Amino acid sequence: MLDYSVMIGLLLFLSATLVFQCKYKADGNTSFFDIRNTQAMRGFWCIIVVLVHVPYEYQNRIQDMIGSFAYIGVTFFFMTSAYGLSLSMKKKNNVQKFWRKRLPKLVFPNWVVNAILGIIAFVIFSSVPHIQNLITINRWVRCLLACYIFFWVSCFFFKTEKLRNISIIFMVILFSVVIYVMKMAGKIESTTWTTEVYGFVWGILLCQYFEDIKKILQNHWLGLVSASMMSSLIAGVLYLKFKPVVFWGDYLLKIVLGLFIISFILALNSKIQIGNKVSMFLGEISYEVYLIHDEIFYFVSILYPQISSGVFILVSIILTVLLSVIVHRLSKVLLSACSF
Secondary structure (H helix, E strand, C coil), X not given: CHHHHHHHHHHHHHHHHHHCCCEEXXXXXXXXXXXXXXXHHHHHHHHHHHHHXXXXXXXXXXXXXXXXXXXXXXXXXXHHHHHHHHHHHXXXXXXXXXXXXXXXXXXXXXXXXXXXXHHHHHHHHCXXXXXXXXXXXXXXXXXXXXXXXXXXXXXXXXXXXXXXXXXXXXXXXXXXXXXXXXXXXXXXXXXXXXXXXXXXXXXXHHHHCHHHHHHHHHHCHHHHHHHHHHHHHHHHHXXXXXXXXXXXXXXXXXXXXXXXXXXXXXXXXXXXXXXXXHHHHHHHCHHHHXXXXXXXXXXXXXXCCCCCHHHHHXXXXXXXXXXXXXXXXXXXXXXXXXXX
16 A cells, blocks of 8 residues: 555656646747756656666556656657757757767766766675776667767768758668667667667757747647547557567557657647746756666665565655766766866
């Protein structure tokens, strides 16, 4: 009973991060998909992503239900990254400083997380961290870096936005298909982001056709919200039924479902402005939350192996958020000191 009470409370909290202080704009949300709105959504999705990675022995039905949508959160992170890169390139078009500005923002927090986790492991297990563990790059970050490389190469060789975007989309799709085939052949680890990486494609297209998409969504708001919601529900049911089917179910159908849900989110955001102190706070540390949550689960399970599922999840999320704040602030100091 306690587990379900905790999980229902968490579900209500997640709902509140989106609903509280949201505003309906009858004439259209002028801040559609701006930094405030996307940061608020990242705050929501980062907790959803945490829930899907709860160790098997601490899972429960509500956690499993919420976590089933976590891959959309990862898709959304890829999407906002691609959109931000494209928007920045439109404004400044500075390929020479591309890595200087962006690489430290990805790897510095990763290394700070490695260092903090190494200290925690030393305190708990008296284990001295290996240098390789301190400089390793998170696997999801490596996947994101691959997309960054596709973006940079395309910007370097193509000067027009259309050709650049065609090149990026082609390389992302090729990368996804190759990784999927290798995963099916057992050549790489099973945890890969072959479908989620399509969020990078959606972000590129959203930036290229932003004004047209915004106008269509706002002019046909109710119809598109309803259509995208129904499409998401139908695709979701089909995915649950056919996800064991190789390629058609676990790849193509999953991509389509992700696109429908992203479309539903965009349609809503075209007239509904979101963002409050809690969602903005979580959005600001969402990257650090992703980097650190898996290891926090491990440490909590070692220190308190007998606690119930709901309490385990709640304690892990609280510790993850607290440590993420520390990592975020240390990373900002490090970035500032290095003048990036």
